Amino acid sequence: MKTHRAKLVAKASLGGDIMDFRFELDRGRFIGLEPGAHVDIHLADDLIRQYSIWDWDHNGTWLNVAVKREREGRGGSIAMHALEEGCEVEIGEPRNHFPLQEIDSYKVLIAGGIGATPIAAMAQFLANRDREFQVIYLVRSKADAAFHPVFSEMNLEDRYILHCSDDAGMLDLVHLMSTLPAGAQVYSCGPEPMLNALLSAAINLRGGTVHFERFAAASDMDHAPKSGFEVEVSSTGAVYPVTENQTILEVLQENGHHIDVGCAEGLCGSCMVDVLEGEVDHRDSILSPEEQATNEFMCVCVSRAASSRLVLKL
Numbered sequence: 528m529k530t531h532r533a534k535l536v537a538k539a540s541l542g543g544d545i546m547d548f549r550f551e552l553d554r555g556r557f558i559g560l561e562p563g564a565h566v567d568i569h570l571a572d573d574l575i576r577q578y579s580i581w582d583w584d585h586n587g588t589w590l591n592v593a594v595k596r597e598r599e600g601r602g603g604s605i606a607m608h609a610l611e612e613g614c615e616v617e618i619g620e621p622r623n624h625f626p627l628q629e630i631d632s633y634k635v636l637i638a639g640g641i642g643a644t645p646i647a648a649m650a651q652f653l654a655n656r657d658r659e660f661q662v663i664y665l666v667r668s669k670a671d672a673a674f675h676p677v678f679s680e681m682n683l684e685d686r687y688i689l690h691c692s693d694d695a696g697m698l699d700l701v702h703l704m705s706t707l708p709a710g711a712q713v714y715s716c717g718p719e720p721m722l723n724a725l726l727s728a729a730i731n732l733r734g735g736t737v738h739f740e741r742f743a744a745a746s747d748m749d750h751a752p753k754s755g756f757e758v759e760v761s762s763t764g765a766v767y768p769v770t771e772n773q774t775i776l777e778v779l780q781e782n783g784h785h786i787d788v789g790c791a792e793g794l795c796g797s798c799m800v801d802v803l804e805g806e807v808d809h810r811d812s813i814l815s816p817e818e819q820a821t822n823e824f825m826c827v828c829v830s831r832a833a834s835s836r837l838v839l840k841l
């Protein structure tokens with residue numbers, strides 16, 4: 528996958544454990560900078576992390592990502608926070624699994640914590656085009672609201688609500704969903720419990736759709752039972768067994784197939800492969816139910832087979 532050599536030209540605290548990073552290109556430009564897009568940042572040979580972009584210039588020469596330092600994380604946020612201004616990293620071309628659709632329909636953008644990054648980009652995009660929308664930013668306390676100044680600067684007035692649970696309790700998502708205009712499109716990014724509550728409440732939407740992006744794999748998928756199956760590589764006809772303790776990605780790599788890998792958690796889409804035959808047991812967190820139902824592609828880092836064999840276009 529194409530990458531750009533980019534320099535960290537500015538690093539600033541947004542408050543709490545959240546840092547903002549601006550990366551700039553000396554030459555070339557990023558293609559595909561749009562709300563909801565993310566980039567792979569290569570922090571070391573085996574440490575590639577995905578971060579949503581929240582600001583960029585229209586010539587494609589710089590972009591900003593904001594990263595929360597996760598002490599219990601897998602090391603990506605700690606490596607990001609250790610970067611110093613002036614250093615250079617490889618950054619992949621932006622990819623978007625969380626695009627704004629049907630720009631003219633009424634939108635409700637719900638951000639939880641650091642999930643504010645794609646939501647801020649969407650809000651700015653819609654505000655610039657004078658579209659109808661509302662932003663709800665859910666945080667524990669005002670001290671945690673790192674993106675509050677960003678949303679405030681957009682002058683959204685009554686289209687912006689900062690909801691602090693220490694003060695106002697948990698937002699009643701069931702009530703919110705049932706009072707939205709018919710056909711409202713909900714876009715949300717935030718921690719898993721918030722997204723799960725939102726998806727449960729979405730049954731009360733009147734004809735609308737919830738679009739969401741996780742930044743951690745859905746834990747119920749981690750614990751779903753696994754069994755063995757076979758994968759066949761279409762170009763060679765080679766068939767490999769995948770045991771219950773292996774992923775398709777591991778088996779393909781062990782047998783010399785190059786697969787792009789990012790998160791290895793079903794969150795980024797780097798490892799997407801076309802499926803020619805067989806039924807997929809999708810366990811990723813990025814494909815929509817409609818995309819999963821096509822059975823035409825899969826994330827081989829986490830997804831498995833629901834049939835005895837999958838034939839992959841490799």
Ligand code: FES
Pocket residue numbers: 787788789790791792793794795796797798799811826827828829
């Ligand atoms: S590597 Fe990220 S979805 Fe598979």
